[in-house]
């Protein structure tokens with residue numbers, strides 16, 4: 001079973017509170033998503049293996065550690081996942097980015113696929129799926145399945161806000177995936193929205209409602 005890690009660093013908790021606030025406007029919302037994503041990337045990369053190298057300091061030759069050639073791919077689920085990309089790229093600047101477009105049918109809550117574009121070497125990369133919201137888990141599960149069908153190795157899912165229902169759904173469908181969240185909320189309401197949540201992440205990021 002993959003891990004569930006709630007990234008509850010005080011800075012993340014502080015920023016999540018402002019993210020939830022309905023008075024937070026689009027510009028600040030976008031900045032907060034970006035900042036929280038960077039802070040979460042720090043946690044999500046903690047298991048990256050290191051190798052030893054030599055470095056010449058102004059004083060002596062010393063031994064140092066560097067990341068052992070990790071090839072990473074970031075897979076945002078459109079639209080809202082796009083808001084997380086730049087924040088993660090700040091720490092992983094050589095990661096490649098692939099896009100999976102899904103929207104959730106408002107009636108059935110089922111994900112509908114409308115776009116897939118992946119880097120050519122995606123199957124050789126360690127993939128991190130990005131989506132701010134994990135509600136029923138339908139969208140995350142669909143994105144992970146799309147990647148697996150193409151021979152890829154998604155290993156991590158990074159979300160800002162998750163409902164227990166979504167975490168359970170991903171753990172059941174894809175037990176090898178490690179899930180990183182900034183907050184684990186109470187439940188889903190009758191419309192499939194996370195409570196307390198933050199509303200519709202895509203609409204708040206792009207000012208579409």
Ligand SMILES: O=P(O)(O)OC[C@H]1O[C@H](OP(=O)(O)OP(=O)(O)O)[C@H](O)[C@@H]1O
Nearest residue numbers: 078079080103104135136137138139202
């Ligand atoms: O876990 P689920 O029940 O599948 O819900 C979560 C999905 O819903 C939202 O996307 P939405 O359908 O609103 O699309 P958008 O990002 O274009 O707004 C969100 O960004 C997730 O992708």
Ligand SMILES: O=c1cc[nH]c(=O)[nH]1
Nearest residue numbers: 135193194199200201
């Ligand atoms: O609360 C929710 C649930 C799904 N998608 C969102 O953007 N918010």
Ligand SMILES: [Mg+2]
Nearest residue numbers: 200201202203
């Ligand atoms: Mg949306």
